[in-house]
Amino acid sequence: MKEVELxxxxxxxxxxxxxxxxxxxxxxxxRQKTWRDARRQLGKVLKQYPEHPEAYEMPMQELEASDTGKDLHFAKPAPANMRELFCSEAVGRSDCQDLSGERTCQCPDCMVWEGYRLGSGYFCVRGSAA
Ligand code: SF4
Ligand code: SF4
Structure with missing residues (x-):
């Protein structure tokens, strides 16, 4: 299985x-405020897509170190503050212990899940897909 890129x-x-x-x-x-701040700065990069299409697919770590990332003041969010991409090895299981694992995981409806053929879900409680 291909690793899910951050x-x-x-x-x-x-x-x-x-x-x-x-x-x-x-x-x-x-962690709401930190998470919102991270989303806001990622949104800023998305807005620059026409001028910087390379930023879209670049691993966040590389993006942060790149000229484009520096121009856009991009800082990779700390995995502990992320509420996305638990399926990627770079994020993995949430360290929050109070997630409601008996509710329905949305991963099977996600384009990433389909693209990488992940096949399972609940990565936030079980750990990454790798
Ligand atoms: S259950 Fe699935 S969709 Fe929901 S937060 Fe966890 S990994 Fe994401
Ligand atoms: S498969 Fe699940 S954890 Fe991965 S990106 Fe989609 S919704 Fe998020």
């Missing part, structure tokens, strides 16, 4: 932020 293309397709498993988690709520 890039803006996959980030923007991830359905985790609208998943009921993440809802009502006091642990995630305490």
């Amino acid at each position: 890039n803006i293309s996959n980030y923007s397709k991830c359905l985790c932020p609208v998943c009921p498993v993440e809802a009502d988690s006091p642990c995630l709520y305490t």
Whole structure:
């Protein structure tokens, strides 16, 4: 199985932020501001897509170190503050222990899940797809 890349293309397709498993988690709520700040800066990079299409598929770590990333003031979000891409090895299982694993995972409806043929779900509680 191909490893899920931590890039803006996959980030923007991830359905985790609208998943009921993440809802009502006091642990995630305490990180709300950091998470929103990260989304805002990733949104800024997305807005620059016509001028910087290379930023879309580039691994976030490379993007941060690149001239484009520096021009756009991009800083890779810390995995602990992410609520997306738990399927990628770079993020993996959430360290929040209060996610509602009995609710329905949205991964099977996600384009990343389909593209990488992930086949399972609940990566936020079980760990990455790798
Ligand atoms: S990995 Fe699945 S269960 Fe976990 S937040 Fe994402 S969509 Fe929901
Ligand atoms: S497969 Fe699940 S964890 Fe991975 S990007 Fe899609 S919704 Fe997010």
